[in-house]
Amino acid sequence: MRFQLTASGETDVGLARKHNEDCFEIDPVRNLYVVADGMGGHSHGEVASRIAVESIRDYIVEEGADDRPAADDEHHLLAHSNLLRKAVRTAHDQVLQAIQQNGALQGMGTTVVGVLVDRDIAAVAHVGDSRAYRLREDKLDLLTQDHTWVHEQVLAGYLSEEQARVHPLKNVVTRALGSEKDITIDLQELEVRAGDLYLICSDGLTTMLNDQEIAERLRAKKSLKTICRGLIDEANARGGLDNITVILVRVDEA
Ligand code: CA
Numbered sequence: 001m002r003f004q005l006t007a008s009g010e011t012d013v014g015l016a017r018k019h020n021e022d023c024f025e026i027d028p029v030r031n032l033y034v035v036a037d038g039m040g041g042h043s044h045g046e047v048a049s050r051i052a053v054e055s056i057r058d059y060i061v062e063e064g065a066d067d068r069p070a071a072d073d074e075h076h077l078l079a080h081s082n083l084l085r086k087a088v089r090t091a092h093d094q095v096l097q098a099i100q101q102n103g104a105l106q107g108m109g110t111t112v113v114g115v116l117v118d119r120d121i122a123a124v125a126h127v128g129d130s131r132a133y134r135l136r137e138d139k140l141d142l143l144t145q146d147h148t149w150v151h152e153q154v155l156a157g158y159l160s161e162e163q164a165r166v167h168p169l170k171n172v173v174t175r176a177l178g179s180e181k182d183i184t185i186d187l188q189e190l191e192v193r194a195g196d197l198y199l200i201c202s203d204g205l206t207t208m209l210n211d212q213e214i215a216e217r218l219r220a221k222k223s224l225k226t227i228c229r230g231l232i233d234e235a236n237a238r239g240g241l242d243n244i245t246v247i248l249v250r251v252d253e254a
Pocket of ligand 1: 037202203204242243
């Protein structure tokens with residue numbers, strides 16, 4: 001690893017919900033970062049997001065070691081992103097299996113964003129409307145495309161980004177783990193650079209703060225923990241209508 005990664009994460013129930021159906025994981029040994037935002041009646045969203053996060057972590061822990069001694073860089077890259085894809089696929093199967101075993105869980109599902117860093121590559125996998133961003137040289141880039149009905153309207157030119165962000169149907173996701181038999185996982189490989197700051201978050205943050213407001217807070221020269229807390233406090237100050245989860249990962253030269 002040419003880089004040293006530092007991470008901080010926090011989740012908060014918000015001010016309007018009884019349960020926190022978000023779940024997150026930071027694994028500093030494997031450089032794995034996962035956020036999942038569950039949905040379903042009663043508290044079943046909590047079940048779905050926990051299954052997803054735990055099964056992704058377990059898969060990477062169990063299978064990850066076998067992928068290490070790849071022959072060359074190209075094979076290594078493939079092994080690395082395939083590992084994350086398979087982990088998310090397995091998480092989907094686990095959520096489906098839990099529903100099959102307990103009919104009461106019917107209808108539960110979860111979003112997921114997983115980031116796995118190895119050498120100088122970050123593999124990013126996602127399903128649903130949780131997001132990954134990267135702040136590089138003070139410029140914030142959204143790395144993921146929401147799998148939502150409103151985002152489809154943005155792509156078609158019917159809604160602006162800002163209209164979509166506050167739209168009454170903004171919570172309608174078009175893809176989620178556990179929601180259908182087959183799942184399409186968006187996967188990308190990104191070059192990692194010293195100075196990068198990654199943000200992985202649930203929509204409880206991005207529906208309360210827009211990208212510009214998030215960028216301002218990420219640019220502040222404060223500890224990751226302080227920035228995480230500040231983002232959550234601000235989402236709550238604006239009403240905290242949903243559960244809020246934030247992971248920050250900073251990349252430094254090793
Ligand atoms: Ca949410």
